[in-house]
Amino acid sequence: MIRFRSPIVVSFRSLLVVISFLFLTLPGSLLAQPPDCLEPHRTLLSEYKAFHNANKYHSDAQYLVQTCWGEGCQGTGDRVRGTMFLLRIAIAYKKILLVDWTRPAPLTNFLLPNDIDWTFTGLDPNMFHTHSTLSNQDFDSAIYSGHPDAVAKLKATKVHVVMTNQHFYINTMVGVTPVDYDRKVDIGSCYYHFLFKFNASVVERGEQHLRQLYGPSPVDYIAWHWRHFDADWDKEEPVLISNLRATMECAQKLGDLVGVNPVQRPVLLITDFNIFRQFVLAGELRKVVTLNITARHLDHFQTEQSLEVFNDIFVDLYLMSHARCLLTSRSGFSKLALWMAGGQLLRCHRDMIKCEEEIVWR
Template identity: 25%
Template sequence: MGVGVFVNFWVAIRVSDRQPSVSTRAESTQSVMSMTFAVSGYDESSLIRDRSFGVSVWNDSTTLPTWMKEYFDWHRTQRQLHLNETNYGQFTFLVVRCLKHDLKCGGTADRLKPLPFYVLLASRMHRILLFHWERPFLLQEFLVPPVGGVDWRLPTSWRRDQFSDTIEIKNLKDITPYLAKPHSGRYRKPLPAIACILYQSHDHGALQYNQLALQQTKEATYEEVFRDCWNSFFVPSPPVQSRIDQLRQSLGLVPNEYVGAHVRSQYHSYNGNKKLKVLVQNAVACASRLRTEVRQSIYLTADSERALQVVGESSVGMRNLPVVRRKGDRPPLHLDRGVAYLAKSATNWTYHDDPRAYYDIFVDLYLLAGSRCIAYNVGNYGKWAILLSSNRSCTINHGKTTCRWKILS
């Protein structure tokens, strides 16, 4: 079953007594305003989306189920034809949030990896799915909607007091009122404005997605839809994409022509039980087993700078392998663990006054996902990259497998 991870999801639900019909809302022929937002380090005008009904990024997917494509089409219609900066009070929303005063939001994977499950819930609720971060920065600093994709950003005039009421949802039973028809059975009253989803999950909604989505039809699983679903919502922001491109060029990484290895070294079960050097050496050794050509390098990333430094101190066998890594002058920042990274109940949050300090979280994710095969261990970051990759079957769990070097000649 894997290691249980305490996940805290805030899901905000904006409700109204009556959801206007499409025809009613269409009476307002105002063009939707370009919902721009402040993003540091570049001209935000470059982020304004194409509002024409051109090609949708999900059109050519042979994996996404029909209901999901139809929801994306509906979502896009609401954003482009009806919703603007002044009338959003007439609509209903499902908002995945992390506000400054929220006690816990989880790490990056905790916040974003449940995406297919959120889409399923939003579809069943007939609500517009949006994402909103305040901590550590706006999500738009790191990821933006693709042209022709799902626009998940909040209207800029959305008031902070929209997030005033909360209710906790701890399991699927608590979600039932939101999945019921608006005026059916005992759920006749308007639902609370904000719901907080708080539950133990090691798979970030995969089990729940598969149970709900596959009840009556044979369709792709959570794992199978994840990549196309993600690409319908997110692409790297321009500065993050620029950093990805720079590293690919400097390290000689050609998509699908190198192997990725991720090391989670700062983990409760590893604390004091595994030597870092042995852990990193085995990760690289396992990655070497995935290489098929001499020219294929190994891109190594880890949750600590010390783990990356081990490469240069290791045995001759490792040094004979073409291992490349991102070099930095500071340890990687984590979204929601602070300095007490190994604490079971960490209350400190990481803080930095520059969003660029967090870019490498997403840079490493996309570089791992761009590899042909991935070696990973505990945690969800490496598994997240696998879901985003083009070959989910080419993996090794180096935390469960002891590997010997494979030197190609």
């Protein structure tokens, strides 16, 4: 059992602990999640917040660390959903969840801690770079099969470092509170907001773009995410005009539903189809607008690329998550935007071609 120790000397690290605790618990023990966060997840997260804040710096604490220290971490949505998945594991096994990226840059350049401090602040980073006493095979055997020997090893492990892109909402783990598949969008939003909030630099740039496109006052708008995979591959993939027409018809339906006229307030396109983005920037489509941003894949890191290049990835997410409605593609980026949004956007999203709500999750 982890308990508080009575410190005799107030050290600098102790001061960090106090500051971190106050920052993450004021006011009271309120969570930063949406108020309609479903049970039992709201209670689980509230209890885990108290556990994490009380024990992050305890000498007996055990850590589950999501990292990206090299290549092969995959894209933005993949990484974040993996962190949300590990949060469920950390809750079940009473582990302190930490998150650390070095590629392409520290995560805190883009997203900050919200209800818990998942950074290495106040801890010795070297302790997380030592060889883990738990193999990935034993980790998987413990959480998916509940094998007694593997579970015992996991419970005894001080630090386990892992990079996973596992889907947040799967229910194939043993001893982990399940996620209702029919409410996975809402529940996912709760877990996301428990962990993350936008860095102020992302918010500032996102708001600048919105004022540029729609004027100085906040307005409802329809966003459209089109994952075309051009940021992944060098060649341009063909496009069916019938699919584009279906997308614009779906945008019109959503606009009619929420009182947004795409002629008067054009649809905001977010896409990795950079050639098409330039086409829209040139004013060739009267019902669509976009930003002068060249999409990049987070995992396709080049040393000469500046932090601003990757900051724009999260600016795109900010703009999507603040839309009134969203046209989605079959991409983790679309899912992530919905989780980031919460609220009314969770009730107003459709697949960009079939104009169905559920297909984004298949």
